[in-house]
Amino acid sequence: MLSVRLDSPVPIGEQILAGIRALIALGSLNPGDELPPVRQLAGDLGVNLNTVARAYRALEADGLVRTARGRGTRVTAATERPTGSPAEVRARLESTLTAAVADMKLAALSRDDATQLIADLLNRYWPDANQKGEPS
Amino acid sequence: MLSVRLDSPVPIGEQILAGIRALIALGSLNPGDELPPVRQLAGDLGVNLNTVARAYRALEADGLVRTARGRGTRVTAATERPTGSPAEVRARLESTLTAAVADMKLAALSRDDATQLIADLLNRYWPDANQKGEPS
DNA sequence: CCCAATAGTATCATACTGTGATACTATGGC
DNA sequence: GCCATAGTATCACAGTATGATACTATTGGG
The missing domain is CATH 1.10.287 (Helix Hairpins)
Known part of the structure; x- marks a missing residue:
């Protein structure tokens, strides 16, 4: 339910970001759901944990997830996501x-x-x- | 009729490529039309001529244009553009x-x-x- | 209360990619 | 043949993406 192509011209981190964005937007991940820990997802995808962590932070910057050290990362309610002008x-x-x-x-x-x-x-x-x- | 944002996170070359692709696909550039010389377009956009040249080569690899040294680059007929499977x-x-x-x-x-x-x-x-x- | 386990973060190194500077080669008209 | 035009090749450099490793915060069990 999320895969990356290591040989793709589009950077792995962006693939992860776009993939999770789509999972959230299209309803495979719902508000309150917890994303896998960075180490686990990184292991599953065969990439470095930092790559996943950076994607999580980008998602947080977009307001799609909220993350807390030691407690994990979970999907925010749609109502608390800022939309641009x-x-x-x-x-x-x-x-x-x-x-x-x-x-x-x-x-x-x-x-x-x-x-x-x-x-x-x-x-x-x-x-x-x-x-x-x-x-x- | 084609602009690039130098400060965008998406690389200039890709902006040029995508821009020209769109101009061709959507009919602002028609088969037989000549693209501006790389130096001219590079000057207009304020980028290096190689950046434009690489975009042209990518377009040629896609079959959207045909290019010839000394003679310029022009849009191919739609019929000679290969489409994937x-x-x-x-x-x-x-x-x-x-x-x-x-x-x-x-x-x-x-x-x-x-x-x-x-x-x-x-x-x-x-x-x-x-x-x-x-x-x- | 402390310790271990869990989970995200910070720092640094490195390889790759995008862009640019510059010099080169092919084509066509005079 | 020469010159202007137009694309190409080569090399250098900077920025970005990724990875290795060490660190910090949170939680729960003993």
């Missing part, structure tokens, strides 16, 4: 999503395929009462 | 889009806002006869 949030999202759209076009998807792919992902990870999709 | 394309897209969905959830968007934002982007960058949106 709406303008900068929107700007960041736009550039991320624009890149995603570019990727889809370069992958030679049809627009319908793209729409479908997105709809599937939203249904899978962001279930909504008004939608008929079932979360995995 | 459907499986790996889909895998790459899924991970990109999943991260984007995670970002949107963390930004505390409502699902409706997210859907709308995506629809807007698709209409803007991927006009389609069956859609009523107008490209910018």
Whole structure:
């Protein structure tokens, strides 16, 4: 439920960070849940404990977890996570999503395929009462 | 029509690469168009010419441009761009889009806002006869 | 109350990557 | 043939990511 590719061009630490971010955002890790101790996760992934520790600190800087020496690291409640200003949030999202759209076009998807792919992902990870999709 | 942030944590070269990729994918640069000479673009952006040259080579490795010493670099026809195997394309897209969905959830968007934002982007960058949106 | 176990932190070393300075080679027009 | 143009190669350097190791804080059992 979290893996890293040591040979990837994207740094291991960032993979860990992004992976845990996604686990929290998409609901595999819930508020109050405890993250594995840095040594354990580091051992499981085959990386240095500092690499994991740094990822935890980045998550804490984002307000996604709260960490305390000797007691571990746990996921914060969604309500206590600061979000940036709406303008900068929107700007960041736009550039991320624009890149995603570019990727889809370069992958030679049809627009319908793209729409479908997105709809599937939203249904899978962001279930909504008004939608008929079932979360995995 | 292409800018870089020198102080960004994402490397300048990657910004250039991603920027040009997007310009090509989204139609601001069309097949046959010539990219600016490395020295010119480097000067405009205030970076070293090698940084631009490396981005150009990465684009060429992706098949998005063709480059020739002394003659410049131009955008290839879409038909001569290799796409990876459907499986790996889909895998790459899924991970990109999943991260984007995670970002949107963390930004505390409502699902409706997210859907709308995506629809807007698709209409803007991927006009389609069956859609009523107008490209910018 | 102390000690051991647990869990995150600090410091330092090192390899790698990104960027830049500079010199080189290929192409095309006059 | 020469010159301007345009990409390439080589080397140096700085910053970043990762790792080795030692340290500090918290908790619970005896």
